[in-house]
Amino acid sequence: MRPWGAAERRALRSRLRDTAEPWDLVVVGAGITGAGIARDAAMRGLSVLVLEAADVAFGTSSRSTRLVHGGVRYLEQGELGLVYEALRERARLYQSAPHLVHATRFLFPAYRGDRLGPWKLRLGLTLYDTLNFHRGEPHEYLTPEAARMAEPLLAEAGLRGAVAYEDAVTDDARLTLAVVLDARRHGAEVLTYAPVVAIEATAAPARHRVLLDDGTAVAAHAVVVAAGPWSSATLLGARGNDLLTLSKGTHLVVRARDVPVRQPLVVQVPREKRILFVVPWGSRTYLGTTDAAYEGDPGKSGVTADDEREILELVRPVLPTARLDAAAIVSAWSGVRPLVRAEGARSTAEVSRKHRIVERDDGVLAIVGGKLTTYRQMAEEIVDRVVARVEQAWPAEHARAQPCTTATVPLVVGEPEPSAPDDDQEHATLVSELASRHGPIARAMAAAADAAGRARIIADLPYRWCEVDHAIGFEGAVHAIDVVRRRLPLVLTDAQQGATAIVEIATRLVDAAGGSARDIDDELERWRAEVAIETGRTPTIPR
Ligand SMILES: Cc1cc2nc3c(=O)[nH]c(=O)nc-3n(C[C@H](O)[C@H](O)[C@H](O)COP(=O)(O)OP(=O)(O)OC[C@H]3O[C@@H](n4cnc5c(N)ncnc54)[C@H](O)[C@@H]3O)c2cc1C
Structure with a gap:
């Protein structure tokens, strides 16, 4: 490396x-x-x-819905070319970065009064399958009973059926x-x-x-x-x-036990050509997104109480037994879509x-x-x-540029080595958790880590201390917030936004750069300020 x-x-x-x-x-x-x-x-x-x-x-790129997808929604807008291209790129990413792009069954239910009823969904997903002649399971129609078997959390009243189809989740x-x-x-x-x-x-x-x-x-x-x-x-x-037309999209993170969906769900937004996703994410579930015109600094779009209310209210009717109240929210993020401006679009959701x-x-x-x-x-x-x-x-003697090879040369070279026969359960878990973020180098990272490096940073989350050192030495992290937000998503998954670990992370980072105690204070303040802006939650600097 x-x-x-x-x-x-x-x-x-x-x-x-x-x-x-x-x-x-x-x-x-x-x-x-x-x-x-x-x-x-x-x-x-x-x-x-x-x-x-x-x-x-x-x-x-760190504030998306984290899907590698063709975009079923764009079919309704007649964007067949975009869907075709995205499905083809999805297939390439399955090959190119298998540890980061995971094919998953999504469930798309239809309720009485929804814009897209079961027949429209089946028609749309048949088109989706047709445009996807690269790879993947075809969609499947589920009766209301079968849909509730697949996802017991779904509301029973008004359920007319669902389609299950394949797309992928990633870590953007x-x-x-x-x-x-x-x-x-x-x-x-x-x-x-x-x-x-x-x-x-x-x-x-x-x-x-x-x-x-x-x-x-x-x-x-x-x-x-x-x-x-x-x-x-x-x-x-x-x-x-x-x-450009800028459009803000917010996501909320809750504990999986509060919204224990078994697979990603698609939720239809009444009276609008837009959908929301509810996505299981280890010990968490995230929900989103909103889609509203935005003006201002794209790095400071933030999350408001109205954003939170909108998402909770849209999802609640579909998952009535889930815990969907403001107190259940562990973290949140929002991003700004850089959409190419189009005349005549009635809402940002309709912009191509x-x-x-x-x-x-x-x-x-x-x-x-x-x-x-x-x-x-x-x-x-x-x-x-x-x-x-x-x-x-270039001068005449300079070699010509090579043709593009990114469609076939994988992003990460090699496969994460499968667990070895003499791995104990703990080591096998460590390697597989590291492999889901670092791919082929996971086994080497696990072997190099001492007991402290193998320890989890926060008990109910899969991130390890050796990943912090790796982020500082090999992944270009300059500030502590880079480590806890973009190398590892602690700010998004931990109820305290990484507060329990931030002092140690800032200290390691500043030590590696040859800095002073004052630099550690600066790192803590930067973390606090960025988390407050991004998640709408101001963490306390631990002393
Ligand atoms: C809410 C939401 C959900 C989305 N969900 C999905 C999804 O599920 N799947 C999907 O495929 N796509 C999704 N997208 C779209 C996708 O995230 C974006 O298309 C993509 O991330 C845009 O990447 P980018 O590199 O063009 O822009 P950015 O990621 O914003 O990168 C631009 C970079 O330029 C830097 N920069 C700005 N000004 C300067 C300067 N003066 N000097 C140097 N650097 C500068 C910024 O710091 C930034 O890092 C979503 C978008 C949003 C907002």
């Missing part, structure tokens, strides 16, 4: 300050889109630098991280906490100069802005005006999820919209354009 800690970060910063040689490609933003572009371009042989204002997956932040790590493995460099403040046109040899907030200037033959909901006029000039590539007059490219699921396809399209212009800047 290529180390990625404080020393590597310092070395890259000074390299950027000291060298004027242009990069083939500078990518602005390390969400799933920027990560996919960096990986693809690096695999084709380009020199690639990613500049990220905050942490990997800080934006929408770790999927993004996996793409970034593989981009680095192929030679890309990634600098986080490095906001780009301007992109200027320059004369040869480079075409662009990218300016960071500390005054560093980076030369590049090509620049792609992949700043998601931040893709505004600041980065794109006139092309950024009126480019298709992506779009735009170009500034000086040749800076940007890509917006799309889905977590379709990131690879989006990257391939834009890197094709990047390659064409970068090759023009």
Whole structure:
């Protein structure tokens, strides 16, 4: 594994300050889109630098519903092309990152008065199966009795039937991280906490100069802005005006024992063309999402009491015996969808999820919209354009760029080794829990960990202390919040948002970077502030 800690970060910063040689490609933003572009371009042989204002997956890519899916909902909007593309990419992700993308049976019930009755659902899912000729189980129709056998929590009154169909669940932040790590493995460099403040046109040899907030200037033959909901006029000039419609989506986390669904459920929203999901997540269940127009900083969309009320009220009629009150909420998150603006849409839910590539007059490219699921396809399209212009800047003797190989080369190399015959139960559990987040390196991580490293960070959650050290040394975590929010989802799954562990995590991180006690206080304050903004719950700094 290529180390990625404080020393590597310092070395890259000074390299950027000291060298004027242009990069083939500078990518602005390390969400799933920027990560996919960096990986693809690096695999084709380009020199690639990613500049990220905050942490990997800080934006929408750690705030989604965490599904790798074709999007049954888009069928109703006639978006067959989008669904086809997403199902094809889903099939590729099953192969490419099997430890992070899990095929699951979803249950989609129909109640009396619902917009989509059993026949419409069957028709829609038949189309879904037809568009998915890559892999997966076909859908199945369930009578009301069979639906309640499959999910005893479903309300009985008014139930007309259900369809069970396949889609996949993932960990969005770790999927993004996996793409970034593989981009680095192929030679890309990634600098986080490095906001780009301007992109200027320059004369040869480079075409662009990218300016960071500390005054560093980076030369590049090509620049792609992949700043998601931040893709505004600041980065794109006139092309950024009126480019996006922002839509906020909130999710709530409850304890699994309070909402013990057996599989992900789809809940229809009355009188609107939109659905919600109720998704089991280990010892937790999460519910969401809302879909409402949003203005403001996409990093501070937050969760309000109204968001909470809306979700609880929509889900309650379908799961009447579940505990769905405000006191049951353990945590929450919200994200902002960067939707390509469309005239005539009556609500944000009706705006297409298709992506779009735009170009500034000086040749800076940007890509917006799309889905977590379709990131690879989006990257391939834009890197094709990047390659064409970068090759023009190369001298004749320079080797040509390779063709795109991301459709077939897996994101993670190797399979997590199956448990060994002499593993005791405890070791087998450790390896399988680590494998669900780290894939093939799980067995090596387990073997290297001492008793303290193997211990759980919080008793009812599967995360281990050795993962904290791994995040600091090999996964580019700069701040304690990066560890407890995006390397491990403690902020979302723990009722205290990671408070019991945060001092130790901040101390390890600051020690590794050679910092002082004051830095630990800064880390705790940053964690407290970010958690308060994101979850709507202000944790107490433990002393
Ligand atoms: C509520 C919700 C639910 C969703 N559910 C799903 C789902 O289940 N499945 C699915 O496939 N898709 C889903 N999506 C869509 C998906 O999450 C997004 O399409 C995707 O994450 C967008 O990724 P991105 O990289 O384009 O943007 P982002 O992830 O927002 O990344 C942009 C990055 O750019 C950085 N940046 C911004 N400005 C600068 C700057 N000046 N300099 C440097 N860096 C900068 C930001 O810090 C950020 O990290 C959902 C979206 C939302 C909001």
